[in-house]
Amino acid sequence: MTTNAPRVLIVGDGLAGCLVAWELYRRDCQFSVWSDGSPAASDVAAGMFNPVSFKRILPQWDARAQQDAARARYEWIGEQLGETLWRDVPIVRVFPNEEYAERWTGRAAGGHGVSPFIERYDADQLHPSISAPYGAGLVPDAGWVNVVAMTSASRAKWQSMGRWEQRSWRMSDGCPDGFDAVVDCRGTGAVEDLSEFGLELRRNHGEVLRVKPDQDWGDRIVNNVTWALPLGDGTYRVGSTYRWDVHTPVCLEETPAHLVQGAAKARTGEGTVEVLEHRAGLRPTCFDRRPILGVISNKHPHYHACVGWGTRGVSIGPTVVRWTVEALLGEREAVPDEVHPKRFRTFTEN
Template sequence: MTDCDFLVVGHGIAGATLAYVLRERGHRVLVYDPGQHNSASNVAAGLMNPVAGKRFALTWRAAELLPFATAFYRELGQRYGQAFFTETPIFKLFSSLEEQNAILARSADHPWEGFMAGLATADPDLAGVHAPFGGAWLRGGGHVAVRQLLAALAAEGTRDGWLRRETFDWTRLATATTGAVYAGQVRARHVVCCEGAVAAHNPYFSWLPLTPNKGEVLDVTCAGLSTAQVLNRGAYVVPVEAERFRVGATYRWPPFTEGPTAVGREELAARLAVLTDLPFAVVDQQAGVRPAVRDRRPLVGPHPTVPCLSFCGGYGSKGVMLAPRLASLLADCLEGHGEMWPDASLQRYNALQPANVI
């Protein structure tokens, strides 16, 4: 029998950050993950953007989430000798003169706290970028090499024995007030579900309002396009290396087909063509399925009726920014000396739980 304090199911960005935080606090952690190369976390460009959407709205809790995430990924980079996080300005292009005027009017009230670095009312003359109406310069964000980060953690987990590349079977979990036993082989004080969109079919958590949302991304080469910033207008363009960029992302609600599609490729190529007049070539296309929630807030915290279970997910397209802080908060809760933010707690949906949860 293997004994552990916490059994974490899933090693995407949510599960990996939680497992790391718990291990750093001295807990015995065991992680189960099947190792899917096309998981939402592995496909993601890892963008951390303080101002999102067509309305230029400040991202939820950005003032706390962004600095925490930045420090977290830099710490991981130092530990593993890799530069996982790249801090870079984000240039959010205006789509019209009307949008430019609207944002200029709103800027007088400083709605973006300290994340707005400046406003350009004319084309800033970035190499290869078509921005006739100017745009907004954002600071404090950047992007994370998520696939490389998860690979580094997984390599350590495989070497040290805390990561098992297996699909977790929830029907083989026996729960009790004091803990749980899995498959008659693993005994854990607490089990945390971090399965991403797959959790919509979890017998303990299927009542949560979690909806799969498919996203596709392109990797393109484009000689001459500026790599000094992330571009954002209808799509993000994240510099990956010299002359190579990741362009994303599409949003598809069910029903959707699995894997990359010609429609997704055409949509993203068209969005990129709005941002640059330079020729580009698509060298790769990937698709993943995000775990989305109806109110666009994460779902984190203990199961309402099974004391040894918790949930950590529902991050949607903001997982890289959300994961570090929420992992720390959940770890506090699991240790018995903290509370989850009410607007992130799954308790706001407790009324949806059926009476016959296994």
């Protein structure tokens, strides 16, 4: 055990709490995990990583560095748990129209920030189930992480080490006895406490399905806005929805038909699709799609935020957790400005 290192309470055991715990475990620091068992976005996440923003065909935030860090970290955690967590599965992007196809083809040819991440996909390379009248592109360096397997196996490990408790915590509880610091990984559970500091964490409602089509949809992720991710057993995850007007993680009745129709538009056949599973969650999201990290108030110096992971928790997680823990341990003065609470115009450090 590292001497003089702070004893850290991690609140929340979704993806964020899990990765913070592993970062501290690696460094031989003392930590405990508390979770109140409320619904976690991480129990719903498809776990996909994709270095490209499809809407405008641009690279994601610091895509290469974050994805390299993510791969190394998930592979290491997988070794610790005896599980294969990281799966490389290219994404086939079905073009929506001629203009998009031209833009993609131009950028794939080189000379653009996104060029290293995208390729043009020839029609004869396409799986026969895919319908792509305007053509398709490929993102070779994509895939998914089995988030549910990782968080549940990690929880079992911390439990077996006596480092996990089912317990609730909120900011008014302060720093509990026996701890020197609290890392807040409560996802949308932190909304009310952060609002006291003018920090708006928004709940973005999302749903995913697991389906079994009666035709083979191939072994690549296919994205035509709706995406279908092969799980390797003839079933596919299909998602997802994004809503700001639903603030509880409820499964909406109309969603399965909507998502199945969306996925079917990228397919040639008329086949039937059986819905096996339907899940909903709330993504903890900030206005600029960046998380909120680090100390937010001089009056609560023990409190370190690690929330607001949005739609891309899997890719950004290992990097933003490293920043959070480095700042907590005094290895860096503060977290980078782009994830610091001071970027909120409404931030009040009271």
